[in-house]
Amino acid sequence: MDLAYIPSPSRGVLNLGPIPLRAYAFCIIIGVVVAVWLGSKRWVARGGGRHTVGDIAVWAVPFGLVGGRIYHVITDNQLYFGEGKHPLDALKIWEGGLGIWGAIAFGAVGAWIGARRRGVPLPAYADAIAPGIALAQACGRWGNWFNQELYGRPTTLPWGLKIDKTLADGTVVQGVYHPTFLYESIWCVLVAVLVIWADKRFTLGHGRAFALYVAAYTVGRFWTEWLRIDEAHRFFGLRLNDWTAILVFVGAVVAFVVVGKRHPGREDPDSIDPQATKERAEAAAAEAGEPAADAPSDAAPERAKDAEQPGEAPVELSKDSEKPS
Template sequence: MDLAYIPSPSTGVINLGPIPLRGYAFCIIIGVFVAVWLGNKRWIARGGTAGTVADIAVWAVPFGLVGGRLYHVITDYQLYFSEGENWVDAFKIWEGGLGIWGAIALGAVGAWIGCRRRGIPLPAYADAIAPGIALAQAIGRWGNWFNQELYGKPTDLPWALKITAGANREAGLYHPTFLYESLWCVGVALLVIWADRRFKLGHGRAFALYVAAYCAGRGWIEYMRVDEAHHILGLRLNVWTAIVVFVLAVAYIVISAKVRPGREEIVEPRSEKSDKADEDGKDGKDGKAETGDTAGDEAADEKKDADADADADGDKADAAPAEGAPSKDGADNGAGAGGR
């Protein structure tokens, strides 16, 4: 009797009235939000503006989902296009089946489009979101737990995963490879964050480190899985993919460090519209100050002229005799006329 094991959910769907909430899709959505949240924080720390990561993710995420599904369907085509299978199931992404290799490849195309529209270098953006992608994978792997899929070989370890009988699976206790990969991805995220702070990685090297570290773990985890897969020279296809991508990622780190050492100083150039707005604001402020100074000077001049005119009128009034007051000559003439 097995006293310790990890139980599997009895169902991967929770129905809220007419709305089904699927555990697999829920994990993918949470992973995307975590990746965007952490990527945004890292982007701002690198000198970018808030919201840029989310704007580019609008392009990257849909492309990534399509790429992940395409990779899965192409490499496991027998599940959908062989005799007795329904090809329509290839579109049922909620039932599981996303290849990380295709998701990263086509997601990078979407990110490139978004970066190009914003005038942002793709390597800098990739460095910012690399740890977030690893955490998104860690969360997304729990979707496999809901679907009771992608487990490993039989085991009697205390953390064995209990699988119930179902389509294309036998009941028993197996290695929880979904858990192994989830924990590995958390470690990859922490490694990239530490290395980026310690060595100031730039020009895509933080992203390449994430890729290399993930592939190193995916290789041995993939080797433990027992689900159906294509084999080349005795190794599963995904093991070979992990080896090839690992070598390419390490090569990129070495070559990039020699060709473009250091880190980008500017990751998000200011837009011409923002610069023009700042200049207009500055000119408006200066113009307002100049207008105020001119108006003040004119008012002072007018006041000075008015004071001068007032002084002149006062002097003139003092010099002229008051109306009706006789002058000296007038008094003398009046006296002479009366004696005649």
């Protein structure tokens, strides 16, 4: 008999009349809100506008959700395709299944589109939003707790996770397992703290804070993935996501080092958000009662005319002065 363990919720859906309220979706929404809130604070501190992060997130979030689902369906296709499976289940995102690798990749495409429309350099935006993404992942992992999924090996530790569920194929799972969702959630919080600290301590810029986030996250993900026992494709003894974590870690470290040599320091605050810089200049000019820089005053033409006639005009000699004495 287990003396202590973390209980799993009896259900992950609350029906409000005909409308199902799913805890998994709420965890994702909370994560998005936290990421945008923290990202906006960091962006403004870097010299950007208050609404820039939210405007770009409108593009990044939908792309990220689609990308995360595509990655999950491709890498876990055995869950949706084949004999006795239902391909339409691949569309049921509320039942869980978002691959972070696909979410980041596709989310970056969406962010690039939004940043390009706003005139914002993507690396600077990525640096500002990086710790917020880590916190969003920390929130999202609790959706796995509500769905009783992505747990690890059996354990007798007091913080083990109690699982009692019936799988789609009728298999009953009961026991106490490693709460890998909790491990990864805690790790993501630590990653966010690390990125915020390193960013302030070493003035990271040009995408280096984002690269640090990616590298740090993959270290913890490799360990939690190693603990998991759910069905997954394996190559040379390692799960597919472990291999992905290794490759992404190497890429992030290389990017961090190379970019640091080519672009030390951080971007000029006035260059990361041209629209916000212009708005600040206009607001400052209006407060000072001065005309905007691109709207010359009525006196400008007169000043220009005077500038064309430097010095005093020559004195005209009288006729008498022209005669020799």
